[in-house]
Amino acid sequence: MSLSPRQPPRLGLRLVVALPAEASPLISQLALSPIPGEHPFKIYRDTAQLHWLIVSGIGRHASSIATAYLAGLSRAQKSVAWLNVGIAGHATLPVGEIRAAHKITDATLGTSYYPPVLFDKLSTESLMTMPEPESAIGSNMLVDMEAAGFYASAATFASPELIHAIKVVSDHGMQAGQRLSKATVTEWINQQRPALQQAMEKLLDLSNQFAQRWADPDYYDAILAEYHFTATQKNQLRRLLQRWQVLLKDDDVVDFVWKHAATGREVLASLAERLDRESLTLPEA
Amino acid sequence: MISALYVEESIWEHPRALALRERFAKVPHIRCERYGEVFNRHGQDFRVQKSRPALILAEKHRHHVLPTPPGYGIGGQANYYFSHILNCLYDCRYCFLQGLYQSANYVFFLNFEAFQLEMKALLDKHHDNVYFFSGYDGDSFALESLTGFVRAHLPFFAQHPRAQLELRTKSLKAKDLAACTPLPNVIVAFTLTPERISREWESGVPPLAKRLDVMQALAEQGWPIGLRMDPIIPIESYQQHYGELLDQVFQRLEPAQIHSATLGSMRFPKAMHKTMVKLHPEEPLFATSDPGDAPVSWLSEQLGRWLPASKIFPCT
Numbered sequence: 001m002s003l004s005p006r007q008p009p010r011l012g013l014r015l016v017v018a019l020p021a022e023a024s025p026l027i028s029q030l031a032l033s034p035i036p037g038e039h040p041f042k043i044y045r046d047t048a049q050l051h052w053l054i055v056s057g058i059g060r061h062a063s064s065i066a067t068a069y070l071a072g073l074s075r076a077q078k079s080v081a082w083l084n085v086g087i088a089g090h091a092t093l094p095v096g097e098i099r100a101a102h103k104i105t106d107a108t109l110g111t112s113y114y115p116p117v118l119f120d121k122l123s124t125e126s127l128m129t130m131p132e133p134e135s136a137i138g139s140n141m142l143v144d145m146e147a148a149g150f151y152a153s154a155a156t157f158a159s160p161e162l163i164h165a166i167k168v169v170s171d172h173g174m175q176a177g178q179r180l181s182k183a184t185v186t187e188w189i190n191q192q193r194p195a196l197q198q199a200m201e202k203l204l205d206l207s208n209q210f211a212q213r214w215a216d217p218d219y220y221d222a223i224l225a226e227y228h229f230t231a232t233q234k235n236q237l238r239r240l241l242q243r244w245q246v247l248l249k250d251d252d253v254v255d256f257v258w259k260h261a262a263t264g265r266e267v268l269a270s271l272a273e274r275l276d277r278e279s280l281t282l283p284e285a
Numbered sequence: 286m287i288s289a290l291y292v293e294e295s296i297w298e299h300p301r302a303l304a305l306r307e308r309f310a311k312v313p314h315i316r317c318e319r320y321g322e323v324f325n326r327h328g329q330d331f332r333v334q335k336s337r338p339a340l341i342l343a344e345k346h347r348h349h350v351l352p353t354p355p356g357y358g359i360g361g362q363a364n365y366y367f368s369h370i371l372n373c374l375y376d377c378r379y380c381f382l383q384g385l386y387q388s389a390n391y392v393f394f395l396n397f398e399a400f401q402l403e404m405k406a407l408l409d410k411h412h413d414n415v416y417f418f419s420g421y422d423g424d425s426f427a428l429e430s431l432t433g434f435v436r437a438h439l440p441f442f443a444q445h446p447r448a449q450l451e452l453r454t455k456s457l458k459a460k461d462l463a464a465c466t467p468l469p470n471v472i473v474a475f476t477l478t479p480e481r482i483s484r485e486w487e488s489g490v491p492p493l494a495k496r497l498d499v500m501q502a503l504a505e506q507g508w509p510i511g512l513r514m515d516p517i518i519p520i521e522s523y524q525q526h527y528g529e530l531l532d533q534v535f536q537r538l539e540p541a542q543i544h545s546a547t548l549g550s551m552r553f554p555k556a557m558h559k560t561m562v563k564l565h566p567e568e569p570l571f572a573t574s575d576p577g578d579a580p581v582s583w584l585s586e587q588l589g590r591w592l593p594a595s596k597i598f599p600c601t
């Protein structure tokens with residue numbers, strides 16, 4: 001029987017948007033389809049089930065709940081990247097301009113989050129998440145109603161390096177009850193598809209780096225399937241197999257284990273004993 | 286070099302902040318209340334940030350100068366360290382900072398003057414020499430063109446001969462000292478590893494030969510020189526590589542020009558080691574077992590060929 005070293009990590013994006021009009025360009029860009037079944041939100045994913053998008057509805061609370069719902073439903077690992085895309089007001093920036101958020105402040109709680117400056121081709125701006133639409137935007141920052149809720153929720157599932165919000169400027173202040181036409185919103189997002197594409201690719205690259213680094217070492221699952229290990233011993237096994245990959249890459253670890261160990265405890269002892277005989281050498285010049 | 290500039294609200298208009306905002310005009314300038322909001326956030330990734338660090342300008346409110354951990358010293362009784370900057374330009378794979386901090390962003394404490402006030406108070410408290418170690422949380426010179434900290438502090442040490450300053454570095458910027466009158470109480474301490482080891486595990490660090498040139502020039506000018514071989518990288522053939530390193534050093538320097546030599550093994554507290562392994566699971570440095578104290582003992586003995594025991598400070 002030939003054993004597979006490990007499953008390659010499955011990477012993807014999790015997108016959270018407030019409105020169907022913001023979602024539709026992304027749905028076609030990533031070739032997403034609605035998922036079957038009853039859900040409290042509209043949810044889409046691609047056929048490989050890598051990229052997922054949820055339409056949260058308006059407000060930080062809705063965004064927060066939708067983010068958590070999507071994380072659970074899509075079994076999002078820590079290395080998955082999260083992106084909130086939508087429209088936002090700004091006092092002076094021209095309508096249709098795109099910005100990544102470098103600081104997201106929750107106006108209700110007074111809390112701030114700092115997504116790192118990651119996208120070379122996107123200018124960045126501070127973003128304030130308000131509980132109500134703003135009729136007059138005074139300060140020089142983006143204003144929305146979701147990003148802070150999204151961010152706080154996503155931060156419980158993913159590395160903060162992988163959580164970002166990107167906004168397209170839609171207005172310079174909105175009166176209560178004033179509405180933007182769906183077609184206009186869709187058009188603004190559509191026009192920014194190249195910039196969004198680049199940002200998503202960058203996030204996937206980063207996500208990939210994390211996934212590779214955090215992946216289980218080769219043959220971890222194969223050895224777990226044959227021996228019993230406690231939770232602590234599983235961690236020890238993971239590290240020993242990592243060390244094997246580094247120090248003895250070409251040697252067959254599975255063969256070694258079969259030959260030297262009858263129990264989980266013996267697996268650990270024999271691996272440790274073998275690895276401790278290796279010393280640190282300089283790679284060939 | 287810098288991806289963003291974070292500035293604490295209270296020092297937004299500080300002259301040093303203004304100068305740095307002007308210098309880094311093209312990157313986003315982001316206001317924060319306290320630097321910890323950005324620097325200490327949970328779950329950040331040191332390795333990812335290291336490739337695009339941001340600069341955080343902050344004000345240090347207390348604990349500017351702290352007692353060193355036990356065993357850290359070069360012969361004095363009163364030993365303190367201070368960090369005007371957190372994190373480092375270089376990326377040594379064994380650097381303990383990656384296990385200590387959540388973030389690889391640089392934090393620069395602008396309020397220089399407060400450091401000197403605390404040093405002065407400590408000098409008043411002790412009757413003998415007081416040792417102040419810089420370069421504990423980052424290289425003393427690598428970011429000097431950004432901070433100007435050393436330049437600003439030399440006059441204080443010129444006025445206070447009882448204050449002994451150690452500047453610890455792998456940077457060629459130390460050569461800037463050549464423009465100043467040597468101070469007998471300012472020790473320029475070079476952290477040295479053999480060239481092959483440096484190329485393998487000290488990303489961004491200038492070539493050894495160039496650093497030895499700087500060391501020699503400063504020694505000839507009269508600056509007291511420190512040799513720091515801490516940590517010793519325990520490769521299989523360490524005797525050969527470190528033996529050659531000592532030969533290179535003592536071909537250029539007279540033993541009398543050396544103030545002190547410290548040696549240390551590559552060991553980390555368990556939790557710190559775990560964090561470092563998580564950042565670099567593929568790193569051979571962390572995959573081999575601890576060789577014990579043999580490298581430190583061996584190197585200490587070798588150094589004894591040139592230096593009296595009173596100048597050698599092994600730390601095992």
Ligand code: SF4
Binds near residue numbers: 373374382423
């Ligand atoms: S020079 Fe020192 S502080 Fe800087 S990365 Fe290397 S070990 Fe760390």
